[in-house]
Amino acid sequence: MSTVSMTKPDYGIDAPKVLRNFFVFGTLALVLALVLPKTLHLGPVALKTHPTFGWIAGCCLVEGFLYLLYVKVGKFGHRDFILGMHRWRGDEQVLDVGCGRGLLLAGAAKKLATGHATGIDIWSNEDMGGNSEAATLHNLELEDVVSRCTLVSQGAQAMPFADASFDVVVSNLCLHNLYDRPTRKKALLEIVRVLKPGGVAAISDYKLTGEYAEAFAKAGLNVERKWGSILTTFPPLLVVIARKPE
Ligand SMILES: C[S@@+](CC[C@H](N)C(=O)[O-])C[C@H]1O[C@@H](n2cnc3c(N)ncnc32)[C@H](O)[C@@H]1O
Known part of the structure; x- marks a missing residue:
């Protein structure tokens, strides 16, 4: 079924x-724990199969369920946590870097009266299931914010925006997908470049946040970090909040 035809965002x-692999490996390990003899003799090594595969199965399946909980429930609370890093006036220009299907973009747009929200993405289906500009546009229509939003199909490392264009830049789980450090650095410096003096960037990720904080601090921004909820974000997500001096 095409996600574009759905009536709820x-x-x-x-x-x-990643989610699939947790369940595939978890189930496989569970089956091995149940069907293999209690001890396997592998040359000189005697492997206690039940506890070994039982633990692997338990870890994979628990991680899979926690991940599913984030995807289905936790991400909405985390979106609100990120957007809560700024006191909204309603006239802001907002950029969502790696907006995916519009989670933060639509959330930010709902806080705007005269402002505008822009989402930039390359629509990778490895990083987000059913990812496409059309799917995101459909979500924005369903959220009734399409008139306040623009989508841009481009990489975060080369943004087509003028210097000092945005009051608020947000991003969730995007920048770690830029696999080499120089490209990530370009994206981080692009965020600094497009942020207005006095503006704030709130960049959330599950790894590499130290690198983001360091790049922002080196660029002269005031940086702090805040953990999202450890109950509903999995893997645990840290938000780097970087304010550009006036
Ligand atoms: C895990 S998804 C998160 C989407 C959204 N931020 C959310 O929280 O629902 C990561 C997103 O980053 C995007 N992405 C990956 N590399 C990118 C790049 N170089 N520039 C812009 N977006 C990128 C992917 O296409 C994907 O939509």
Whole structure:
């Protein structure tokens, strides 16, 4: 079924193959724990199969369920946590870097009266299930914010925006997908460049946040970090909040 035809916004499954692998390997390990003899003799090594595969199964399946909980429930609370880093006036220009299917973009647009929200993405289906500009546009229509939003199909490392264009830049689980450090640095410096003096960037990720904080601090921004809820974000997500001096 095409997600574009759905009538409720669908913000998709982040990195769907990761979720699939938790359940595939968890189930496989569970089956091995149940069917293999209690001890396997592998040359000189005697492997206690039940506890070994039982633990692997338990870890994979628990992680899979926690990940599913984030995807289906936790991401909405985390969106509100990120957007809560700024006191909204309603006239802001907002940029969502790696907007995916529009989770933060639509959330930010709902806080605007005269402002505008822009989402930039390359629509990777590895990083987000059912990712496309059309799917995101459909979500924005369903959220009734399409007139306040623009979508831009481009990489975060080369943004087509003028210097000092945005009051608020947000991003969730995007920048770690830029696999090499120089490209990530370009994206981080692009965020600094497009942020207005006095503006704030709130960049959330599950890893590399130290690198983001360091790049922002080196660029002269005032940086702090805040953990999202450890109950409903999995993997645990840290938000780097960087304010550009006036
Ligand atoms: C895990 S998804 C998160 C989407 C959204 N921020 C959310 O929280 O629902 C990561 C997103 O980053 C996007 N992305 C990956 N590399 C990118 C790049 N170089 N520039 C812009 N977006 C990118 C992917 O296409 C995907 O939509």
